[in-house]
Amino acid sequence: MKIIKECLLAIVVGSLIAAPLFAAEQDKASGTRVYTVGTGTPVPESERAGASVAVVYGDRSFLFDVGSSVSNRLIKLAEDGEKALAPRNIQHLFITHMHSDHTLGFASVALNLWWLREKQLQVHGPVGTRSLVEHIIKAYGQDTEIRQSTVVGGAGRVTDPTPTVSEITEPGVVYDDGEVKVEAFLVDHGDIEPAYGYKITTPDKVTVISGDTTYDERVAAQAKGADYLIHEVYSEAGLQASTDPKRPQRSDYHRHQHASVEQVAKIAEHAQPKLLVLSHILKWSDSVENMQAEMAKHYDGRFVFARDAMKLE
Numbered sequence: 127m128k129i130i131k132e133c134l135l136a137i138v139v140g141s142l143i144a145a146p147l148f149a150a151e152q153d154k155a156s157g158t159r160v161y162t163v164g165t166g167t168p169v170p171e172s173e174r175a176g177a178s179v180a181v182v183y184g185d186r187s188f189l190f191d192v193g194s195s196v197s198n199r200l201i202k203l204a205e206d207g208e209k210a211l212a213p214r215n216i217q218h219l220f221i222t223h224m225h226s227d228h229t230l231g232f233a234s235v236a237l238n239l240w241w242l243r244e245k246q247l248q249v250h251g252p253v254g255t256r257s258l259v260e261h262i263i264k265a266y267g268q269d270t271e272i273r274q275s276t277v278v279g280g281a282g283r284v285t286d287p288t289p290t291v292s293e294i295t296e297p298g299v300v301y302d303d304g305e306v307k308v309e310a311f312l313v314d315h316g317d318i319e320p321a322y323g324y325k326i327t328t329p330d331k332v333t334v335i336s337g338d339t340t341y342d343e344r345v346a347a348q349a350k351g352a353d354y355l356i357h358e359v360y361s362e363a364g365l366q367a368s369t370d371p372k373r374p375q376r377s378d379y380h381r382h383q384h385a386s387v388e389q390v391a392k393i394a395e396h397a398q399p400k401l402l403v404l405s406h407i408l409k410w411s412d413s414v415e416n417m418q419a420e421m422a423k424h425y426d427g428r429f430v431f432a433r434d435a436m437k438l439e
Contacts, residue, residue: 158183158331159208160354162432163199164191165405168227175199175434177228177406179335179356182210183306183328188218189235190324190335196231197238199435206435213238218301219289220308221251222337223321224258233262237269240287241278247289250300250308252320256291263288294322305329311348313339316383323348334399338406340382341389346396354438355399362386363420364412384408387417391424402429403438 159182164175176193180200187210189200197213204212213235222228236247236259249259263270270287278285294300294310301308307327315321315338325348326333334349336342336357349355365377385393394402402425409417414431421429430438 158328158333160331160333160356160438161203161208161211162356162403162405162436162438163189163203163211163434164193164196164231165407165432165434165436166193166227167406167408168225169408170194173434174407176230177338178231179333179405180211181306181326181328181333182208185210186218186306187211187216188220188306188308188326189216190220191222191228191337192219192231192235193227194230195234197234200235202435214240214242216247217245218308219247219249219251220300220310220324221249221255222323222335223252223315223318224254225318225338228338229258232258233266236262236289237266237287241273241283241285242280243284243287244282246284248292249289250292250294252322253293253295255293259289259291294320297322309348311344313337313345314342315339316379318383325349325352334397336385338383339385341385341393343393343396346393349393349397349399352397352399354401354403355394355397356403356405356432357390357393358385358406358408359390359404359417360384360386360408361410361412361417361420362388363416364408364410367411380408387420388424391421394425394427394429398427400428401438402427403432404429405432407431 161180163178163180166174166176175195177191178193178196179190181188200211200213297311300310309325310322313321313323321337323337324335332352333354334352336345338358360380418431
């Protein structure tokens with residue numbers, strides 16, 4: 127009898143412990159989760175990978191841009207419980223524009239354990255995306271042949287790493303499965319055209335990603351009342367204090383192709399998102415702390431300067 131009571135007690139206690147864990151797993155598997163995967167710029171930083179944002183709905187993952195070292199951040203997020211973000215589980219990749227700091231991590235994400243994929247990666251982006259994908263896959267052709275002869279196998283697995291590619295030739299809805307809708311809209315990134323931002327609508331969240339852009343009211347229009355506006359930003363103070371001998375040229379470039387703290391604040395004032403997220407942080411000699419203080423002077427809404435592998439709340 128004593129043994130039976132102890133067993134029953136163990137079952138009850140075990141159930142009480144397991145129930146919250148099970149509930150947590152259930153929560154994880156439903157609803158929308160948004161992550162700033164990489165928050166860096168073309169200038170390499172040890173603490174920031176290249177530009178990338180992930181939106182996960184249920185068990186489906188959508189990656190926006192794929193800068194350098196992004197696969198490492200995705201693996202960390204997967205290890206922390208977001209299994210849909212393991213590189214081999216990424217189902218859709220959207221590219222905002224063809225600058226290298228937004229595409230350097232493509233090979234690593236696309237080819238990471240590709241023989242364990244259950245679905246082919248689908249890549250969406252401006253004209254030039256197809257050429258990028260085809261050339262990178264071709265460059266690793268010998269590696270692919272070796273993998274195909276040694277490790278490929280298993281029912282329901284892909285047998286070739288080549289993604290499907292959809293080039294975006296005009297703004298509008300570029301993906302819609304009835305639950306997740308992705309709209310591309312044009313933004314002003316100076317000389318590189320086209321450059322797109324993306325609006326992602328799921329049953330419970332609206333997320334807008336600016337991509338790289340100078341001040342552009344089209345971003346504010348798309349982000350009106352959004353849950354998250356993820357916008358690039360640069361420090362005007364840091365730019366002015368730069369000792370780079372080419373500063374005059376660089377200053378002109380950045381002011382015409384990127385958005386200062388004050389300009390992003392103005393966009394956010396028009397859009398009124400529930401949370402403004404600053405990423406692709408061009409700070410030069412300035413600090414994030416100073417940029418935060420400046421943003422607080424210009425914008426009284428909720429905002430955060432993003433970190434790598436950060437979940438938005």
